[in-house]
Amino acid sequence: MCGIVGLMAKQAVNQGIYDALTVLQHRGQDAAGMMTWDDGRFLLRKSNGLVRDVFHTRHMARLKGNLGIGHVRYPTAGSSSEAESQPFYVNSPYGITLAHNGNLTNSDQLKQELFSSDLRHINTSSDSEVLLNVFAHELGKQGLHLAPGDIFDAVRRVHRRCRGGYAAVAIINGVGLVAFRDPHGIRPVVFGTRDEGEGQEVMIASESVALDVGGFELHRDLAPGEAIFVDMTGAIHTQQCADTPRLASCIFEHVYLARPDSILDGAYVYGTRMQMGRKLGDRIQNEWPEQDIDVVIPIPDTSRTSALELAQHLGVTYREGFMKNRYIGRTFIMPGQTQRKKSVRQKLNAIGVEFKDKNVLLVDDSIVRGTTCKQIIQMAREAGARKVYFASAAPPVRYPNVYGIDMPAANELIAHGRSEAEVGELIGADRIFYQDLDDLKAACREVNPALEAFDCSVFDGQYVTGDIDDRYLADLEASRSDDAKQLSAGDHALVGMHNQEDDIDD
Ligand SMILES: O=P(O)(O)OC[C@H]1O[C@H](OP(=O)(O)OP(=O)(O)O)[C@H](O)[C@@H]1O
Numbered sequence: 288m289c290g291i292v293g294l295m296a297k298q299a300v301n302q303g304i305y306d307a308l309t310v311l312q313h314r315g316q317d318a319a320g321m322m323t324w325d326d327g328r329f330l331l332r333k334s335n336g337l338v339r340d341v342f343h344t345r346h347m348a349r350l351k352g353n354l355g356i357g358h359v360r361y362p363t364a365g366s367s368s369e370a371e372s373q374p375f376y377v378n379s380p381y382g383i384t385l386a387h388n389g390n391l392t393n394s395d396q397l398k399q400e401l402f403s404s405d406l407r408h409i410n411t412s413s414d415s416e417v418l419l420n421v422f423a424h425e426l427g428k429q430g431l432h433l434a435p436g437d438i439f440d441a442v443r444r445v446h447r448r449c450r451g452g453y454a455a456v457a458i459i460n461g462v463g464l465v466a467f468r469d470p471h472g473i474r475p476v477v478f479g480t481r482d483e484g485e486g487q488e489v490m491i492a493s494e495s496v497a498l499d500v501g502g503f504e505l506h507r508d509l510a511p512g513e514a515i516f517v518d519m520t521g522a523i524h525t526q527q528c529a530d531t532p533r534l535a536s537c538i539f540e541h542v543y544l545a546r547p548d549s550i551l552d553g554a555y556v557y558g559t560r561m562q563m564g565r566k567l568g569d570r571i572q573n574e575w576p577e578q579d580i581d582v583v584i585p586i587p588d589t590s591r592t593s594a595l596e597l598a599q600h601l602g603v604t605y606r607e608g609f610m611k612n613r614y615i616g617r618t619f620i621m622p623g624q625t626q627r628k629k630s631v632r633q634k635l636n637a638i639g640v641e642f643k644d645k646n647v648l649l650v651d652d653s654i655v656r657g658t659t660c661k662q663i664i665q666m667a668r669e670a671g672a673r674k675v676y677f678a679s680a681a682p683p684v685r686y687p688n689v690y691g692i693d694m695p696a697a698n699e700l701i702a703h704g705r706s707e708a709e710v711g712e713l714i715g716a717d718r719i720f721y722q723d724l725d726d727l728k729a730a731c732r733e734v735n736p737a738l739e740a741f742d743c744s745v746f747d748g749q750y751v752t753g754d755i756d757d758r759y760l761a762d763l764e765a766s767r768s769d770d771a772k773q774l775s776a777g778d779h780a781l782v783g784m785h786n787q788e789d790d791i792d793d
Pocket residue numbers: 543586587588589590616617618619620651652653654655656657658659660
């Protein structure tokens with residue numbers, strides 16, 4: 288996943304976008320970017336790194352204008368080169384910039400079509416540049432003066448051409464701010480408004496926390512397939528643009544990706560995670576009524592919410608047995624396995640007294656590659672634990688993700704082709720407990736009963752867009768597995784739209 292934000296304000300937007308990106312940082316740590324629009328001119332700053340490292344005072348000063356979009360990136364396609372960081376820009380028609388969260392599953396075919404039929408060249412291997420060009424091409428059919436209906440017609444045609452997960456924000460030069468969400472609503476987008484006396488200001492973002500930090504009132508999520516257009520006066524226009532929209536949002540947002548203080552599709556993530564803890568507690572109780580757990584210990588950060596609820600539900604003491612180094616980011620979204628492995632020990636350290644001679648139940652939100660849990664169990668034993676049990680608030684992750692989470696290879700997933708007990712053995716746990724998939728869905732529905740369907744592909748191998756076959760998955764693995772990425776490392780000399788000319792002192 289990545290984080291996106293769009294802001295139309297009555298004064299300069301650079302700081303507002305920066306602040307929003309810092310609270311969306313958990314969605315992407317590899318690169319950050321911002322494009323503002325100032326009286327007919329786009330201004331760009333994007334680079335690899337965290338938000339605080341990418342935007343220095345001199346960059347902020349140059350990012351002028353009352354309209355802008357921003358992005359934090361966690362790559363799922365192409366390379367991690369600076370040229371593939373976002374936002375992207377295309378000059379025709381009108382001048383458009385776009386930032387995208389998600390992953391197109393037919394980007395190779397679209398790239399071909401763009402070249403041979405639409406006469407457009409894609410200069411990177413990023414699916415987001417493809418999405419921008421499809422949007423640009425469809426918009427170009429509308430003529431010089433765009434009315435809201437023209438923009439919505441173009442989005443309708445984007446939905447007909449593009450497959451996969453996409454939540455996107457864009458600026459059309461001189462026309463306004465646009466955002467759209469794929470017909471399954473796989474990736475999240477919300478919007479809200481603020482009025483500080485000068486008129487309506489609008490923010491569109493991946494998660495509601497971005498709105499909170501800017502003092503915006505959350506209106507709602509974009510519906511699956513819906514588009515929003517904010518014209519230059521700040522007036523909001525929305526329209527459903529998909530032929531057959533059906534909400535099936537990514538359930539892994541609730542498990543791990545989103546911040547707990549966000550509200551996604553009307554469900555407080557904090558609440559869904561609490562319910563996950565309760566359900567998991569029930570499962571442990573049912574499977575093991577005579578359990579001998581002395582203490583429940585979360586693996587910080589994400590599992591805390593469910594672990595606390597699980598402990599209370601089981602009537603067992605909850606303790607923070609691992610301290611987290613606040614200066615290390617999320618390990619799962621780091622680009623390579625070597626870095627991920629090293630970071631677990633840098634990030635987490637055991638407090639001996641909480642483990643010594645105790646039977647501990649360690650709780651994590653999910654087990655994906657098994658990088659974290661293997662090391663953590665070892666650390667618990669080194670700290671003197673008698674028995675180490677492990678519980679995952681999500682079911683076993685057995686299948687690749689194709690919609691914007693970088694889990695491209697089944698054989699990198701520890702539970703792929705293994706039973707729950709086999710995973711337990713492999714990670715060195717005395718006993719393992721996984722959430723049941725129906726319980727996970729129920730946990731989310733208990734917070735918002737309107738959430739009928741989800742994309743649960745990483746758990747059940749069912750891909751809601753219906754276009755994923757073995758060949759697609761084999762190609763994905765061949766191009767994006769950790770081994771493949773290592774082979775292509777260094778292939779970063781791509782030409783993108785250049786940062787501003789006086790950036791050479793970076
Ligand atoms: O099985 P693995 O491949 O190790 O992946 C799963 C782990 O990675 C994530 O933590 P992360 O450190 O990314 O973030 P957090 O601090 O939000 O928990 C997640 O919360 C699990 O702890």
